[in-house]
Amino acid sequence: MQYFLGIDVGGSVIKSGLYDANGREKGVASISAPVVSPRLGWTERDMNEMWGIACETIRQVLRTSDVAGSDVAGISYSAHGKGLYAVDRNGNPVRNGIVSSDSRAMPLVRRWKSANLEEKTYPLGFQQIWPSHPASLLAWLKENELDNYRKIDRILMAHDWIRYKMTGQFNAEVTNISGSNLFNVRREEYDRNLFALFGIEEMADCVAPTIDSAQSSGGVSKSAAAETGLREGTPVFGGFFDVVSAAVCSGLSDETRINVTMGTWTIVTWVDSKISESNYPYTWGRYCIPGKYFVHEGSPTSASNLEWFVRNFMADKSNPYELANAMVASVEKASTDIIFFPYLFASNLGDNLSGGFYGLANAHNFAHVVQALYEGICFSQQAHLERIVALAGTSRPLRLTGGPARSKEWVQMVADISGMPVEVVHVTESGCKGAAIAAAVGSGAFPSFKDAMETMCPEVSSVEPDTSVTQRYQDKYARFRQLAAVLNNATPTRELL
Secondary structure: EEEEEEEEOOOOEEEEEEEEEEEEEEEEEEEEOOOOOOOOOOOOOOOHHHHHHHHHHOOOOOHOOOHHHHHHEEEEEEEEOOEEEEOOOOOOEEOOOEEEOOOOOOOHHHHHHHHHOOHHHHHHHOOOOOOOHHHHHHHHHHHOHHHHHHHHOOOOHHHHHHHHHHHHOOEEHHHHHHHHHEEOOOOOOOOHHHHHHOOHHHHHOOOEEEEOOOOOOEEOOHHHHHHHHOOOOOOOEOOEEEHHHHHHHOOOOOOEEEEEEEEEEEEEEEEEEOOOOOOOOOEOOOOOOOOOOEEEEEEEEOHHHHHHHHHHHOOOOHHHHHHHHHHHOOOOOOOOOOEEEEOOOOOOOOOOOOOOEOOOOOOHHHHHHHHHHHOOOHHHHHHHHHHHHHHHHHOOOOEEEEHHHOOOHHHHHHHHOOOOOOOEEEEHHHHHHHHHHHHHHHHOOOOHHHHHHHOOOEEEEOOOOOOHHHHHHHHHHHHHHHHHHHHHHOOOOOOOO
């Protein structure tokens, strides 16, 4: 039997999964990829270590699944968006890779926003200016690490780096690079005007040729075959921005559904055949299906906040995530005044907001605090969802993917706060499986992504909102938004040290 290998380069973990042409999972291997934070707001990774970890996950999944490398018919990728993985003319990392949760360029972004630069860049890149965009990070390097800046020969995203190490070919996958603020989404090509506007004109000659999600990027090299256990020459395909991978796993082949992904980031995604005009600067990119675009709203305000909380306050507990779910279930819904802002990494409601709890009192216990943490994450997500619903309409089903989708407490809270039925996508690893779908299409097992989705996408189950508490949640959400607005306006701008 032949299998398709999907490699997911996440913000904190690298995974490899094997799937057959019916979408059945044969096995998954997962290894944490250490993050380096040498200064406040910095989030980096050793790029060579990333490649070594990716190789180890491939070896592990082949071994534990008892699958020979020669039985892998195609390989593809999913990866976090934004960030920067720059290499020199010898194909070596210029410096550590920079992850999407990095905020070192925030002072630069504030200067650009004060100068209304986004009014000029948005009609080209269709991106809000964000500190972890490749465009922002390149400008930061030019100001702060000029020697490293001058060494850059190729600008890559996370999976572009791993694919290069697999094949020896430089390519930039289009669903991800279209969200870089270096790419003209309507013209579907890099735009020198964007490079000039961000003050990084010389970097326009350091781009990698773009590649579609199911387009070949060569085969596994001899050296990569030796490191991974794969067969030399096994075809390798472009892959996805992980937002697109989750959307593919949710069956988004057209505009009929909205997808919500809860992970390190909260992401809300919708697909359309045109870029809609709006007064709000929606974020658009090229979808994996020709003639389609995806619009998404997102921020690093999701379950990574819970991971931080568990690591610092529940590390001595057995099964801390199950315990957290049980605590949430033990407390009456929307019953406290505690508000949690899930802004440990960044905010989606104002550049001056930080994470924290507000409204604690002596009557509250630990379960109330955990419940408020869950609520704050879902309220932040609701802000994104409302914007996409305003564009797409309310009649579309809401599909949910990501780690929290395995928790009935999380799923019910999303349904209760949004007031919308939630279709839970039963997929263990949407990044790996979506990437495997790209490999299956690229290998010719299916003539199109739509055909592949119909066969390989997982089953879904529906959860209805508890309408008896939706209004209470909406009232608390309104207070969440009000307090965020007050604090954002009252807090002095905090420059990173």
